[in-house]
Amino acid sequence: MRKAPERQNYHHGDLKAQILLKSAEIIATEGIDALSIRQVAKSLGVSHNAPSRHFENRAALIQELVLDILGRQRQLLMGVLELNQSQPERTRLREALRAYLGWCDAHPIEAQVMHHPDVRKMADVRIQEAMRDWAHTVESLLGHGRDGQSAISSPALHFFSLTLGGGAILLNPLLRGVTAEADGPQLIDRLVDEAYP
Amino acid sequence: MRKAPERQNYHHGDLKAQILLKSAEIIATEGIDALSIRQVAKSLGVSHNAPSRHFENRAALIQELVLDILGRQRQLLMGVLELNQSQPERTRLREALRAYLGWCDAHPIEAQVMHHPDVRKMADVRIQEAMRDWAHTVESLLGHGRDGQSAISSPALHFFSLTLGGGAILLNPLLRGVTAEADGPQLIDRLVDEAYP
DNA sequence: GCTCAATGTTTTCGGTGTCAACATGACGGA
DNA sequence: TCCGTCATGTTGACACCGAAAACATTGAGC
Numbered sequence: 001m002r003k004a005p006e007r008q009n010y011h012h013g014d015l016k017a018q019i020l021l022k023s024a025e026i027i028a029t030e031g032i033d034a035l036s037i038r039q040v041a042k043s044l045g046v047s048h049n050a051p052s053r054h055f056e057n058r059a060a061l062i063q064e065l066v067l068d069i070l071g072r073q074r075q076l077l078m079g080v081l082e083l084n085q086s087q088p089e090r091t092r093l094r095e096a097l098r099a100y101l102g103w104c105d106a107h108p109i110e111a112q113v114m115h116h117p118d119v120r121k122m123a124d125v126r127i128q129e130a131m132r133d134w135a136h137t138v139e140s141l142l143g144h145g146r147d148g149q150s151a152i153s154s155p156a157l158h159f160f161s162l163t164l165g166g167g168a169i170l171l172n173p174l175l176r177g178v179t180a181e182a183d184g185p186q187l188i189d190r191l192v193d194e195a196y197p
Numbered sequence: 198m199r200k201a202p203e204r205q206n207y208h209h210g211d212l213k214a215q216i217l218l219k220s221a222e223i224i225a226t227e228g229i230d231a232l233s234i235r236q237v238a239k240s241l242g243v244s245h246n247a248p249s250r251h252f253e254n255r256a257a258l259i260q261e262l263v264l265d266i267l268g269r270q271r272q273l274l275m276g277v278l279e280l281n282q283s284q285p286e287r288t289r290l291r292e293a294l295r296a297y298l299g300w301c302d303a304h305p306i307e308a309q310v311m312h313h314p315d316v317r318k319m320a321d322v323r324i325q326e327a328m329r330d331w332a333h334t335v336e337s338l339l340g341h342g343r344d345g346q347s348a349i350s351s352p353a354l355h356f357f358s359l360t361l362g363g364g365a366i367l368l369n370p371l372l373r374g375v376t377a378e379a380d381g382p383q384l385i386d387r388l389v390d391e392a393y394p
Numbered sequence: 395g396c397t398c399a400a401t402g403t404t405t406t407c408g409g410t411g412t413c414a415a416c417a418t419g420a421c422g423g424a
Numbered sequence: 425t426c427c428g429t430c431a432t433g434t435t436g437a438c439a440c441c442g443a444a445a446a447c448a449t450t451g452a453g454c
Contacts, residue, residue, distance in 0.1 A: 015432080033314060036410060047434045049412085054432090058411070116314065117230060120369050128374050135375045151377040157384075158359075158391040160372070165362025172317050175357070177325055178332045180348040187354075194355040212401080235441060244403045246443085251401090255442070396454085403448070410441075417434070424427085 016054040018044055024065060028109050032116055037061065059118050063127060066119050069110050070130040076103055077137050092141045094196035097163055098188060104167045105184035112171055135160075166191045213251040215241055221262060225306050229313055234258065256315050260324060263316050266307050267327040273300055274334050289338045291393035294360055295385060301364045302381035309368055332357075363388045 022040050037058055038048045055061040080099045084092045104111040113119070119127075138156045152160075169175045170187060181187040219237050234255055235245040252258040277296045281289045301308040310316070316324075335353045349357075366372045366388075367381060378384040 031314075038410060048410095049435080050433050052412075112314070112317075115312075115365070115369070117228075117309070120309075120371060122371070127371060131371050131375045152375060154387050154391040157366070157376060157387055160366060161359050161362030161388060161392070162355075163362060164365040164372075165358030165360060168312070168361040168365060169354070169357060172312070174317060174319070174324060174328050175361075178328045178349060179354060190351050190354055191358060194351045195358070210401095233441060245441090246404080247402050249443075397452100398454100399450105399452090401448100401450080403446100405444100405446080407444085408442095411439095413436105413438080415435085415437100417432100419430105419432080421430090422428095424425100 015044070015046065015050060019051050019054060019061070020064060020068075023061060024068075027065070027113060031109060032062070032113050035062075059122060062113070062116065062118050063122050063124055066114055066116075066122075067126055067130060069114055070127070070134065073100075073103065073114075074130070074134050074137055076100075077134070077141075081137065081141055089141075089143060090196050093159055094192055096138070096141050097159070097166070097195060098192050100163050101166050101170060101188045101191065102185075104170045105188060108171055111167060115168075162191075162195050166195075212241070212243065212247060216248050216251060216258070217261060217265075220258060221265075224262070224310060228306065229259070229310050232259075256319060259310070259313065259315050260319050260321055263311055263313075263319075264323055264327060266311055267324070267331065270297075270300065270311075271327070271331050271334055273297075274331070274338075278334065278338055286338075286340060287393050290356055291389055293335070293338050294356070294363070294392060295389050297360050298363050298367060298385045298388065299382075301367045302385065305368055308364060312365075359388075359392050363392075 019040055022044055023035055026035050026040065026043075035058075037051050037055075041048045041051050051061070055064070076099055077096060080096050081092070084095050087095075135152050135156065138159055139153060142153065142155055142159075166188075169179065169191075170184060176187075179187060181190070216237055219241055220232055223232050223237065223240075232255075234248050234252075238245045238248050248258070252261070273296055274293060277293050278289070281292050284292075332349050332353065335356055336350060339350065339352055339356075363385075366376065367384060373384075376384060378387070
């Protein structure tokens, strides 16, 4: 009664990982709106309801993807931090901004997933922690070790705004059109130069 | 055969406007994801397919709402521009930023609708023009009259990033949590003070 | 008065998420 | 070894949605 004859087990054994992989692939090629649990299931040769054993919701699935993206993004930031450790603060921030925007330009779809409405509503602790980690990494860029209090510093807040706003411009064709800047890297250069000259 | 006996006409006569109104209401109370054409139609006592005569798509409906929001937002910006015409540039930018963020804080849902994924993909000329108008208004804030060329100036780009990024922080509970700033206006103050001290 | 375009209705189709009931396989204790 | 239990996958059903086609009603202009 098996659909895929080459599958040796009734129990797939690896379904959760494969779902995540396939979901990322679909999102990357067709955008997040095209992601449907049923389609993922079908393309994995599995019944339409199998994923429900691993992800309660469509939102839960997206959440898992976001966690992964957040992790990799933070790793990127940490790399920049390490690389420019001996540089002055302005340079560190400049490079961090450039790195973030470069990442947005290189992985536009993943970047958009992070700001998807479904993600906004997710109150999952892990996501909140990931965000907080991200913020603390930025604080490190600024030389402030995290000082017990959880409130973020004003310079970090400023950096956040620039970063997120720049990303928004970069990722939104409508806004891109306004800047009349065809080339991503060119737009990034202008943003970075203006922010941290 | 009429559903609503108090409706005098077979032709509703005002359906398009009512759809827009009801849609805005639903979005404001339940969020944009809860907006479905069928629900709007039902709550207006009209067949589920009636709206299709006025809006080709769900996206087209949202687009119309966005156009309205964009218009009002630009009006707000123009007001600030007028009010602070004699002020120095820094003050003008400062107040514009404050106005935008204040608006986001006061109308979070409308602000979020503007950055909805469905909107991003819309290539409608009117939306692009509205965005461009918005940008030109910002240029006015900076004292640059629009100088023929359509490319935006770097300072305006910087202002855009700050604005959009600040809005993103303000509107995203996840990011808000990171700032540990419970109060909207307080967060706005910090952002504005740091950006244009 | 007739015709026609605009507008609303009904019906139908494919797609989606979610739930409940059931099947199968793995694993561990008696 | 056998049996029970749990995790995992399957099947079927339901309600909702957007979209399209065919049909009904209304009003306006000739």
